[in-house]
Amino acid sequence: METPENEIFRDSIGTVNKDGKRNWVYPKKPSGPLYEKRKLVSYILLAFLFVSPFIKINGNQFLMFNVLERRFNIFGFPFWPQDFHLFVISMIIGVIFIILFTVGFGRIFCGWICPQTIFMEMVFRRIEYWIDGDRNKQIRLDKQKWNAEKIRKRLFKWSIFLFISFLISNIFLAYLIGSDKLLRYVSEGPADNLGTLFPLLIFTAVFYFIFAWFREQVCIIACPYGRLQGVLLDNKSIVVAYDHKRGEDENGRKKWRKNEDRKALGHGDCIDCFQCVHVCPTNIDIRNGTQLECVNCTACIDECDDIMEKVGLPKGLIRYASENEIEKKEKFKITNRMKGYIAVLIILTGILLGMLALRTDVDAKILRLPGQRYEYKDDNIVSNVFTYKLLNKTINDFDNVRFEIRGIKGTINVVAHENNQIIVPAEGFAEGTLFIELKKNLLKGDKNKLTIDIYNNEQLIETTEVNFLGPRSY
Numbered sequence: 001m002e003t004p005e006n007e008i009f010r011d012s013i014g015t016v017n018k019d020g021k022r023n024w025v026y027p028k029k030p031s032g033p034l035y036e037k038r039k040l041v042s043y044i045l046l047a048f049l050f051v052s053p054f055i056k057i058n059g060n061q062f063l064m065f066n067v068l069e070r071r072f073n074i075f076g077f078p079f080w081p082q083d084f085h086l087f088v089i090s091m092i093i094g095v096i097f098i099i100l101f102t103v104g105f106g107r108i109f110c111g112w113i114c115p116q117t118i119f120m121e122m123v124f125r126r127i128e129y130w131i132d133g134d135r136n137k138q139i140r141l142d143k144q145k146w147n148a149e150k151i152r153k154r155l156f157k158w159s160i161f162l163f164i165s166f167l168i169s170n171i172f173l174a175y176l177i178g179s180d181k182l183l184r185y186v187s188e189g190p191a192d193n194l195g196t197l198f199p200l201l202i203f204t205a206v207f208y209f210i211f212a213w214f215r216e217q218v219c220i221i222a223c224p225y226g227r228l229q230g231v232l233l234d235n236k237s238i239v240v241a242y243d244h245k246r247g248e249d250e251n252g253r254k255k256w257r258k259n260e261d262r263k264a265l266g267h268g269d270c271i272d273c274f275q276c277v278h279v280c281p282t283n284i285d286i287r288n289g290t291q292l293e294c295v296n297c298t299a300c301i302d303e304c305d306d307i308m309e310k311v312g313l314p315k316g317l318i319r320y321a322s323e324n325e326i327e328k329k330e331k332f333k334i335t336n337r338m339k340g341y342i343a344v345l346i347i348l349t350g351i352l353l354g355m356l357a358l359r360t361d362v363d364a365k366i367l368r369l370p371g372q373r374y375e376y377k378d379d380n381i382v383s384n385v386f387t388y389k390l391l392n393k394t395i396n397d398f399d400n401v402r403f404e405i406r407g408i409k410g411t412i413n414v415v416a417h418e419n420n421q422i423i424v425p426a427e428g429f430a431e432g433t434l435f436i437e438l439k440k441n442l443l444k445g446d447k448n449k450l451t452i453d454i455y456n457n458e459q460l461i462e463t464t465e466v467n468f469l470g471p472r473s474y
């Protein structure tokens with residue numbers, strides 16, 4: 001089936017030419033109120049990203065994702081592999097939140113919060129504007145022969161790009177292995193830490209490749225979130241949109257002519273100046289409609305508003321709006337689909353909060369030794385053997401741990417521990433074997449549930465239950 005004329009733009013992407021080669025994008029330097037707001041948001045987020053690994057709460061790194069040692073800190077709370085269920089629920093909540101937000105407000109995340117856009121548009125691109133100049137100067141410089149000016153500018157720009165990529169890799173590493181370890185490696189020098197230096201250089205190369213060359217291709221072809229837009233967006237989603245009803249008449253767009261009365265001539269408000277296209281970092285024409293390549297960066301809104309102001313027409317020809325708002329003047333409202341996502345979000349958040357409230361600093365497991373039943377001892381004493389494992393999730397040592405049976409008289413003997421004392425190091429664990437001994441007359445049958453309190457000195461740190469076996473009573 002042949003593509004309708006007004007849909008032909010969907011057969012190609014703005015960054016690939018007819019021969020299948022890359023169309024390098026030279027976006028015009030954005031300016032305007034939305035760009036200023038985005039700059040501010042970017043500064044805050046960049047500061048957060050760079051500072052977070054160096055903030056400590058109760059001695060815990062504020063954010064850490066140590067996949068190698070399976071240790072995670074989120075907002076200063078340490079999470080262990082034993083807390084994996086909490087991590088999974090948090091991730092699901094995050095994904096549903098992003099879906100909900102996308103259904104309602106399109107790709108706002110990409111334009112305002114995504115690290116790829118922030119680094120590309122607010123760091124690397126701005127350095128490029130500073131060194132190479134705006135769009136036209138960049139095009140000229142690219143076409144010009146390799147002379148002293150071009151070599152100087154290119155070397156300068158690439159060196160700065162490489163340095164920033166190296167810096168980002170270090171921050172990335174601080175999240176991955178912890179800032180303390182990173183700072184220690186830095187002070188020891190690279191020669192003593194070659195095992196870390198090589199991955200660091202590989203990360204640097206990847207970041208350099210992305211920001212110096214791959215650029216908008218990440219959003220267009222690599223990012224899975226970008227590919228999901230087709231299923232998440234609908235006519236009610238608010239996106240960066242061109243108001244074609246206002247911009248065009250039945251004969252399409254008309255160029256601006258000085259002193260003309262466009263209203264009287266029946267022309268739409270788009271003066272076909274192409275500034276919205278020139279400013280676009282993904283090289284699309286938003287006037288064709290919502291497209292997968294649009295990262296909602298708002299540069300075209302600012303640019304078109306500026307043009308409208310210059311020609312004395314109302315702003316907002318390109319603006320945040322839904323398809324239904326433009327077509328039917330329908331205002332934004334919360335749809336049933338969004339209500340469904342909100343309900344799931346509330347339920348999952350409630351479950352997560354409940355689980356967080358019940359979470360303890362200690363994880364204790366006392367299990368009967370497999371294959372062992374019970375043993376009779378002198379004085380009518382029945383003995384069961386157990387293995388225990390104690391996990392200390394805090395940053396303080398437990399230096400005097402002991403077990404006590406709650407509400408029933410009996411003894412607990414920990415194997416090879418003087419005074420039944422156990423030490424559990426900070427963020428570490430202790431394991432071993434223990435015997436529980438009870439008088440036979442205290443048993444209620446062959447299976448007895450016992451509650452074991454675990455103390456560090458006088459502080460109760462965890463409670464767990466065990467199954468104590470005894471002889472059958474007939």
Ligand code: SF4
Binds near residue numbers: 242271
């Ligand atoms: S910037 Fe505005 S007026 Fe100019 S082409 Fe784009 S939509 Fe039309």
Ligand code: SF4
Binds near residue numbers: 279284300
């Ligand atoms: S169409 Fe507009 S909002 Fe979308 S990426 Fe291009 S400039 Fe940014």
